[in-house]
Amino acid sequence: MQANREIFLFQNIRQVIQAERWCVENKLDVKVIPVPKPYSTECGMCLETNKVDGDKLEMYVNGKGMQTQRISNQTTNNPG
Amino acid sequence: MNLYFDNCATSFPKPPEVAEAMSRHLNETGGTYGRSAYPRILQSTRLVEECRDQLAVMMGTSDAGKIIFTANATAALNLMIQGICKKGGHVLTSAMEHNAVARPLEHLRQMGLIEWEQMDSAPDGRILIEKIAAKIRPNTILVCICHMSNVNGMAQSPGEVKKVIGEIPLLVDASQSLGQYPVEVDSWGIDFLTFTGHKSLLGPTGTGGAFMRYPEQVEPLLYGGTGSGSDSLSMPTFTPDRFEAGTPNITGIHGLNAALKNRPLAMHTRDDFASLLTEVKRNNNYTVRCADNFANQGKLFSVVHQSLSGSELAQRFYEEYGIECRAGLHCAPLAHRHLGSFPNGDCRFSLSPYHTPEELNFLAKAIHDAGK
Numbered sequence: 001m002q003a004n005r006e007i008f009l010f011q012n013i014r015q016v017i018q019a020e021r022w023c024v025e026n027k028l029d030v031k032v033i034p035v036p037k038p039y040s041t042e043c044g045m046c047l048e049t050n051k052v053d054g055d056k057l058e059m060y061v062n063g064k065g066m067q068t069q070r071i072s073n074q075t076t077n078n079p080g
Numbered sequence: 081m082n083l084y085f086d087n088c089a090t091s092f093p094k095p096p097e098v099a100e101a102m103s104r105h106l107n108e109t110g111g112t113y114g115r116s117a118y119p120r121i122l123q124s125t126r127l128v129e130e131c132r133d134q135l136a137v138m139m140g141t142s143d144a145g146k147i148i149f150t151a152n153a154t155a156a157l158n159l160m161i162q163g164i165c166k167k168g169g170h171v172l173t174s175a176m177e178h179n180a181v182a183r184p185l186e187h188l189r190q191m192g193l194i195e196w197e198q199m200d201s202a203p204d205g206r207i208l209i210e211k212i213a214a215k216i217r218p219n220t221i222l223v224c225i226c227h228m229s230n231v232n233g234m235a236q237s238p239g240e241v242k243k244v245i246g247e248i249p250l251l252v253d254a255s256q257s258l259g260q261y262p263v264e265v266d267s268w269g270i271d272f273l274t275f276t277g278h279k280s281l282l283g284p285t286g287t288g289g290a291f292m293r294y295p296e297q298v299e300p301l302l303y304g305g306t307g308s309g310s311d312s313l314s315m316p317t318f319t320p321d322r323f324e325a326g327t328p329n330i331t332g333i334h335g336l337n338a339a340l341k342n343r344p345l346a347m348h349t350r351d352d353f354a355s356l357l358t359e360v361k362r363n364n365n366y367t368v369r370c371a372d373n374f375a376n377q378g379k380l381f382s383v384v385h386q387s388l389s390g391s392e393l394a395q396r397f398y399e400e401y402g403i404e405c406r407a408g409l410h411c412a413p414l415a416h417r418h419l420g421s422f423p424n425g426d427c428r429f430s431l432s433p434y435h436t437p438e439e440l441n442f443l444a445k446a447i448h449d450a451g452k
Binding site for chain 1: 113114115116117121122125126129132145306307308316318320321
């Protein structure tokens with residue numbers, strides 16, 4: 001992961017698509033990427049964003065009751 | 081002239097965008113659902129989730145995440161019935177159930193797991209709400225009703241049923257109704273609902289699914305890869321993944337999504353349909369199978385001729401008028417028993433939103449002339 005970038009792991013694909021759509025609608029810097037190998041054996045997708053937009057995204061996913069895992073290149077936080 | 085009147089077997093024609101969407105997926109875009117994150121898959125996955133969202137709007141629920149895709153309504157009904165009834169108990173149904181409900185229930189009864197019986201009904205099959213309570217037992221685990229009969233088009237009132245049965249789960253088979261008749265999953269308190277994509281929703285065959293308000297009450301029927309929780313040998317605990325093992329019918333779902341986004345305005349009015357039914361009822365050679373109250377009538381009905389069998393009628397309609405309709409029991413022998421047309425069945429006509437008033441008039445005249 002690049003410096004200052006974060007990823008959000010979701011419970012399932014539907015949540016990734018929902019969250020991506022919300023980010024696009026709200027003009028957040030977001031990219032759908034494969035789940036990086038160090039974090040999961042998952043074969044699906046996750047969202048990559050920056051710290052500032054990650055804070056906004058975290059508020060959104062918490063509001064929706066989504067179980068996510070927020071990972072930066074230094075810390076791991078589980079807001080869900 | 082569109083003389084295809086077998087739309088509750090499968091609808092035709094479809095909105096042109098259905099074939100375009102399916103062709104685009106097969107020939108241009110491709111891509112599976114959610115298994116990676118390159119643009120082709122992302123595009124395909126977005127459309128599948130868009131379809132789920134469209135379906136939620138159509139069925140009146142705010143929780144699209146509890147909608148799952150299956151191959152058809154029969155697969156969804158088997159999942160619901162077998163998944164809910166695994167521990168056994170007593171099940172209530174309407175008198176108008178399709179074999180997609182009756183056969184799974186009867187299978188479980190023969191296995192010694194459940195007992196099932198019908199609720200009392202009016203002559204047209206409509207459940208007598210005031211008599212439901214007397215049928216409920218302490219071990220009643222499910223009430224299952226066909227929302228709209230595929231024999232006479234009569235629609236039940238699921239919300240009224242739910243008010244009486246309280247916390248007992250209500251499963252509604254909306255195979256015929258969803259897309260042509262109001263369905264309000266949330267406000268009616270429906271717990272489980274099954275649907276097909278290729279009838280009134282005007283999508284392709286091979287699509288269908290279910291809404292599950294309480295997915296934890298349902299055991300999966302299929303086990304396999306879901307693209308989630310792949311480090312575990314157990315199925316995920318969350319929907320829709322728990323019930324969507326294997327690659328879904330992505331091409332079909334893209335087609336269904338296009339159908340939902342391109343709903344045609346009906347080319348005939350409800351009054352035109354009422355006039356057709358009135359005209360057919362005037363002919364004393366027929367008994368017309370329809371709802372007692374037109375307010376509960378979907379866009380299909382059946383006729384029983386006083387001397388000609390359903391199959392003789394259907395053959396005559398095709399050979400002499402070019403009309404395509406369906407004879408027989410329509411996989412609903414219980415409904416025919418209730419209506420008094422078992423085992424001979426009847427001859428059924430089901431409309432499309434693409435039918436014009438002129439085509440309905442042609443049908444009315446053909447029914448009149450063929451019955452002479």
